């Protein structure tokens with residue numbers, strides 16, 4: 001008679017590797033003691049001294065995001081390959097590993113989220129705060145109407161040199177940071193007006209209402225996207241900033257880096 005092992009065993013039978021998300025030292029040791037098993041650790045810090053390690057730049061509360069991020073990082077580092085079957089072990093309800101997901105690595109479905117967070121100049125927390133703000137703004141709009149917004153994050157000195165004010169800067173001489181609830185309300189309010197927000201590597205709001213004037217030479221963005229997206233692409237080619245754009249017309253949030261769109265999310269699906 002078949003037992004539960006036969007049913008749940010399918011979750012981890014014949015996997016190419018086991019991916020442990022934030023394991024304790026003893027858990028890691030128990031798994032590495034198993035013969036002929038590739039073990040990958042994904043965590044904010046390699047405190048278990050794992051040989052094969054992918055660093056999470058921040059905690060992802062959503063399990064699907066955490067796993068997607070870890071696998072994109074592992075693919076990027078050449079630790080796993082597209083098509084690999086992986087048993088991803090992570091904690092959902094406690095501090096200990098309590099969940100196993102079987103996932104097939106898909107090299108073609110890279111969202112770019114790893115590249116955006118782990119390999120950009122601004123701090124990961126800042127990128128996350130801006131991305132969440134743009135998604136929230138996209139979900140709700142402003143007073144029920146769809147809005148667009150452009151956030152240029154990082155390398156702020158250079159971004160300021162390649163832009164000019166469209167109006168009085170409400171953030172002049174202020175020392176406020178993105179992610180703060182009150183600041184987010186202000187940013188949403190100002191998003192109805194023209195131009196871009198400029199945010200520093202550490203998340204300080206440097207300016208609103210900036211008209212970006214980067215060189216757009218060699219910047220290729222999909223047809224149908226207009227001046228806001230062109231400016232976003234161009235400023236990230238011309239500086240080490242990244243740009244996060246909410247489109248007023250199609251409602252999508254896109255992240256640009258080095259002149260390219262590296263992430264596209266539908267706020268409604270988030």
Ligand SMILES: Nc1ncnc2c1ncn2[C@@H]1O[C@H](COP(=O)(O)OP(=O)(O)OP(=O)(O)O)[C@@H](O)[C@H]1O
Nearest residue numbers: 148194195196211212226227228229231247248249
């Ligand atoms: N160079 C720029 N710098 C800063 N903001 C800009 C720039 N160009 C356009 N914008 C802003 O983008 C807004 C929308 O412009 P446009 O419709 O051409 O862009 P778009 O890429 O089609 O964006 P959307 O999808 O939101 O319509 C403008 O009203 C302006 O506020």
Ligand SMILES: [Mn+2]
Nearest residue numbers: 225226227249
């Ligand atoms: Mn438009």
